[in-house]
Amino acid sequence: MSPVKSNGVKDGKSSAKNKTPKKELKSRNNTPNAKPKLKSEKGDKPVSTQVTYKRIKLFSMIFTIVAAILIILSLHLLWTSINIRSRFGSYLNMISSGEGEILPTLLAIPVVISLILDITIIVFVYKLFADKREPLANKIIFYLVLGTLAVMVLTLVTIFATLGHVFGSSKHVEDGIRVAMSKYAVSSYHKKQIDRLQIEFQCCGSTKYDDWYNISWSDQAMSSTDSMPSKTPFSCCKIKSKFPCIHYAIDCIGTSYLYVPEFNLSVSATGCHAKIIKKKRKIGMTIVGYLILFICLEVLMLVPVRFLQTAHSTDYKFDDAAKTYTVWLIGSNPNGPASTPLLKKDEKGGKTSHSKESGKAPPPVPPVPPELRE
Structure with a gap:
């Protein structure tokens, strides 16, 4: 019976050693020397990589x-x-x-x-x-x-x-075109620019060709057609039109050229505002x-x-x-x-080893244990 008792005592001691109180485990987890989380270590340094001189x-x-x-x-x-x-x-x-x-x-x-x-x-x-x-x-x-x-x-x-x-x-573009059209007869600059605009963009008036009907744009001293209704400058004529350009009496039906405004309008129907x-x-x-x-x-x-x-x-x-x-x-x-x-030769032994980072002191050499000194 004594061997059984002794084994029981030994088993009890070993089980007692393996048991650790919960308070001690908590205290170990709360010690200041605990290892920080991986995220914090990564967040301290930027993402970097090593490259060679060829790179x-x-x-x-x-x-x-x-x-x-x-x-x-x-x-x-x-x-x-x-x-x-x-x-x-x-x-x-x-x-x-x-x-x-x-x-x-x-x-x-x-x-x-x-x-x-x-x-x-x-x-x-x-x-x-x-x-x-x-x-x-x-x-x-x-x-x-x-x-x-x-x-x-x-x-x-x-x-x-x-x-x-x-x-x-x-809106200011539409109004600005009308103001420029009103200066067509009195300003050579505006006349030249309006004509260039209407020819290059193939447009007429601000919103439509009938914007010219209410504007006195021709020189009355030189024009014999000033009394004609529905007229526009010659720059309103379509370049690709197959018919003669009718830019006077546009809304009237003409018998000479078989002109009908609804079918063969020869001036640009789109206003310059939309084109601009x-x-x-x-x-x-x-x-x-x-x-x-x-x-x-x-x-x-x-x-x-x-x-x-x-x-x-x-x-x-x-x-x-x-x-x-x-x-x-x-x-x-x-x-x-x-x-x-990349590699650095040791001065004494000639062995190669990775060089140390500059600015950091080497770790201290640990003392030799007493049992190894003999």
């Missing part, structure tokens, strides 16, 4: 290509804004003072600012590959990246402003498309620039093809200010 050269090549495309596109958009101002804008300025400046300005402002920033970025990216350390160039590129992001936000605002302008109220608004919206949507493409290219350029800037910020120079460089998009350097070589 750095690839980023540089991508940046060069996209930057060249951006500069060509910027110059093309500047020429487009000048062309809009000189042609369509001149008609809008005749109708409403300053109206023709809005669309070209909305296109030109973000493009000019971005062009200046892009050229500056190209200059300082070239300096990153110099033989000496360039901390100032790295810092300037960082602020240029921030400035380009601000211009992208400005471009988005410009897109919404353009849409609001072209799809907004157009249609053209204005077409130009506005073209500007919006260009600006969206412009933003996409800016993003494609900024990503490799940011990678180059972050990789360069470790040593402030690219001088060793055997190094790896840490790159990231958002946040600060997760590994300190120095880049790390």
